[in-house]
Amino acid sequence: MSEERRLAVLRAIVEDYVHTREPVGSRVLTERHGLGVSPATIRNDMAALEDAGYIAQPHTSAGRVPTDKGYRLFVDRLAEVRPLTTPQRRAIETFLSEAVDLDDVLGRAGRLIAQLTGQVAVVQYPSLRLSGLRHLELVPVGGRRLLVVVITDTGRVEQRYLDVVGRPGQGAAVTAVETDAGALPGGGCDEPVLDEGSLGELRARLNAAAAGKRLSELPAAFVRVVGDLAPDLAPLARGVADLVVDTLGAEREERIVLAGTANLARAEMRFEQGLSPVLEALEEQVVLLGLLTEMFADPRGPRSDGESETETSWGESGVGVRIGHESRLDGLTEASVVASGYGSDGDTVAFLGSIGPTRMDYPGTIASVRAVARYLSRVLPN
Template sequence: MSDDRRLDVLRAIVQDYVLTHEPVGSRVLVERHALGVSPATIRNDMAALEDAGYIAQPHTSAGRVPTDKGYRLFVDRLAEVKPLSAPERRAIGTFLDEAVDLDDVVDRSVRLLAHLTQQVAVVQYPSLRRSALRHLELVPLGERRLLVVIITDTGRVEQRTVELDAPLADHVVPELRARLNVTAVGRRLVDLAAPLEQMVEAFEPPDRPLVRHVVRVVEDTLAESIEERIVMAGTANLARAGTDFPGTIRPVLEALEEQVTLLRLLTEMAEDQAAVSVRIGRENQHAGLSETSIVATGYGADGEAVARIGSLGPTRMDYAGTIASVRAVARYLSRILAG
């Protein structure tokens, strides 16, 4: 049996099953697809695919449905991902360009992706640890209070109020603001500890306690794990696809409620070599997600991913369309963050 022909048969089965949610038989393949061989040959190919574990027969006298292994081969051999149309791309750009801040960008992105895929969309907030500083601002709020504003290159804004032991000297705040920006701007947050410590030593001894206090607030803010969170949309789409899940959809919904599980999964997928990674069925280690597939990719400024965006749905999903949508929204999101 020709491997190329076997792949053509598998591709036809996947496409028909995704479209109809009905087991696919040899007669349907002959009628719908120009495979160039006889029905008997297709039946032989289907038998070989079943023996190899790529398709299965849900019950006697039924056609065949893809298995997780079959979906994996289909995705790995996906020759091309159909690009979104020009109107779709314009709609994405217009919708995201209207965002007013990072929170709005993330919210719009997740809602848009859920609408495009009709699945659950997941967007991870940009990680502070993988971001670089764009600006640090210091705003006196009185003699003994100072507002520290941290702005990253991904648009995140963090604010902290510092309570001081002594009144602020007039010359300290402008000098500290200038030195902090010279030292920190453009650096990744994980690389700032040593430069900040050297900066402290550049101040006159009487001013160092105040400077060290402010620096500690900056470091503590950057060390917090507040960035490890995600935003979801489209959970109701799973209910409409409930028949895709044998038994009950409840384990899937319970898994989605555990953000730690999704964050761990997105982190693992970040290690994949593919630009857009796909986890299918039991490739997802969490039991509640064993009947789902997840398509995810990274987004960020200057070609460096600072977080992940993805779509989760039943294994019977339109993989080509989902990959195209995830990739397109990620690209627009990256463009916005690059500013």
């Protein structure tokens, strides 16, 4: 049997099944795809593909449907990513460029992916662990409290409070108070202990030390700042530095945006095991984040012994694909995840993607995810 013809038959089966959602027979392939051989020859090719595990017969007298292994071969070797149309590209760029802040741009990115693919979109907030410090602001509040505003290079804003006891020059001590910016901690407004001169100097030194550095580099940079300051400012500087590092490194702050969940209820999104397992998997945001992070390291997923080493590479396409059981998540055994990283200045700071049935339009989904990731990278703060 011709290897090229076998691949052509598999491509035709995948494309027809994705389009019709019905098992594909040899006669249909002959009529629709002009493969240039008889139905009997195509049946022989289909039997070989079935023996190799690329297609399966769901029930007697039915046509064939792709397996996870068949979809994988299709994605790795057969799928041709369709470029978006000029109107689609312009619509994406315009829609994202109109966002007013980080929350808005990520929400818009999710809605775009869901609309373009007709599936569920997942967009990770820029990881604080992968972010750098763009600017640090110190604002005295109520005399004895300091509002520390951390602005990352991805536009994310985090706000924390420090309680300050004593005065610079008198061995000031600090205590971190983790509260939302809108909820000022309680306590009396005693005589101010923080003067603008000291805060201005501390602010300038910490910002200068953090310029162009990632989280992993900040502790050492801040240690040098504390060591160079006069003893009266050192405790306050150490407290602010520790709070900034803890804030940027806090895994509890990782979160995602989901959009298009209602798309799962559409008839064409049918799952054999029902919708509940998929919805439950989507609710496990920590698990989803772990999957996206793992895909960055190995976009193709675990390979069985003797299986081809061919894989969809993040380096080449910028998009990773996990199909069915490759995700190793019970709720997503009938689903595929197509994801890409995004970030400014060529640095990946987070991931986004689309989740739908394994019977998805892979070329269209890959193109949509890749396009939104690229445009999102462009509109992020530089």
